Amino acid sequence: MNEFRYDLLRDEWVIIAPNRLHRPDMFYEIKEKKAKTCPFCRGNENFSEKDILRFGNPWVLRVVPNKFRSLAIENPYFFNDNKIGSYGAHEIVIDTYRHIKFFDFEKSEFVNLFKALKIRYNDLRKDNKLKHFICFKNEGIKAGATQSHPHTQILALPFIPIQIEKNLLKYKAYFDNHKKTIFEEYIKKENLIVFENSEFIALLPKASKFAFEIRIIKKNNFFDFDENNLAEVFEYLKITKKILGEIDFNLIFNFAPFEDARYFHFNIEFIPRLFNIAGGELSGIYTNVVAPEIAKKAFDDFGS
Numbered sequence: 001m002n003e004f005r006y007d008l009l010r011d012e013w014v015i016i017a018p019n020r021l022h023r024p025d026m027f028y029e030i031k032e033k034k035a036k037t038c039p040f041c042r043g044n045e046n047f048s049e050k051d052i053l054r055f056g057n058p059w060v061l062r063v064v065p066n067k068f069r070s071l072a073i074e075n076p077y078f079f080n081d082n083k084i085g086s087y088g089a090h091e092i093v094i095d096t097y098r099h100i101k102f103f104d105f106e107k108s109e110f111v112n113l114f115k116a117l118k119i120r121y122n123d124l125r126k127d128n129k130l131k132h133f134i135c136f137k138n139e140g141i142k143a144g145a146t147q148s149h150p151h152t153q154i155l156a157l158p159f160i161p162i163q164i165e166k167n168l169l170k171y172k173a174y175f176d177n178h179k180k181t182i183f184e185e186y187i188k189k190e191n192l193i194v195f196e197n198s199e200f201i202a203l204l205p206k207a208s209k210f211a212f213e214i215r216i217i218k219k220n221n222f223f224d225f226d227e228n229n230l231a232e233v234f235e236y237l238k239i240t241k242k243i244l245g246e247i248d249f250n251l252i253f254n255f256a257p258f259e260d261a262r263y264f265h266f267n268i269e270f271i272p273r274l275f276n277i278a279g280g281e282l283s284g285i286y287t288n289v290v291a292p293e294i295a296k297k298a299f300d301d302f303g304s
């Protein structure tokens with residue numbers, strides 16, 4: 001049942017190819033290097049820069065500038081034909097003082113993280129030189145993490161990246177033509193729903209690029225959300241530990257662009273890094289060896 005499938009939000013085709021799953025070279029291992037001193041643990045504050053934001057005393061969450069930042073507000077702001085000044089922000093949210101895995105968080109730790117992300121989004125959008133907010137989490141070496149302490153990265157850019165802008169223009173045109181968002185249409189079409197509450201829906205996209213990929217979408221187009229409702233989704237997603245064990249993954253938080261964006265719904269991509277990305281993916285086509293219908297069955301089995 002291999003087939004090409006189209007994803008409405010990404011405007012992209014993907015190959016669903018379960019027959020490729022059992023190739024012998026699909027898994028690989030890299031040993032995790034253990035740091036002697038964790039710069040993000042409580043008591044080691046002198047390893048990072050001064051707080052931008054801090055919750056609790058003693059602290060339970062901190063936001064600091066990235067020590068190895070690619071962008072900073074001290075950097076020049078300019079636009080040339082093929083060069084743009086590296087003006088912007090690059091911050092690290094130290095999600096919790098506890099040196100644990102993301103899916104071992106208590107609900108209050110999820111709540112704190114989502115509250116902090118909203119505060120930073122609302123603060124950075126006040127700078128009208130900044131146009132786009134990027135927020136992601138890498139957990140594990142396969143996902144690109146260089147620190148094992150749970151943390152989330154924020155970038156604020158002076159422009160909107162081309163592929164994202166292309167998608168935003170499409171969402172906007174859809175909204176203007178249909179008087180409803182493309183996300184409403186998407187939610188209506190996708191039926192592999194694993195969790196739902198009053199504010200969010202979590203589903204396995206039919207055209208998943210990655211095995212066990214999950215997309216969490218806010219049901220309406222108002223930016224503000226209740227961090228408790230979002231934390232509830234992640235409490236549910238702890239089930240992935242039962243299904244897949246401890247895995248490396250990326251979380252991508254797609255916040256609305258800083259301009260007025262009623263055509264957009266806040267959403268999150270959960271991307272397990274079970275398999276390596278190879279040349280086919282780098283050439284522009286993703287092959288997913290686990291059909292999302294099969295993944296859905298695993299959620300149903302473990303959820304009951």
Ligand SMILES: [Zn+2]
Nearest residue numbers: 038041099149
């Ligand atoms: Zn630590």
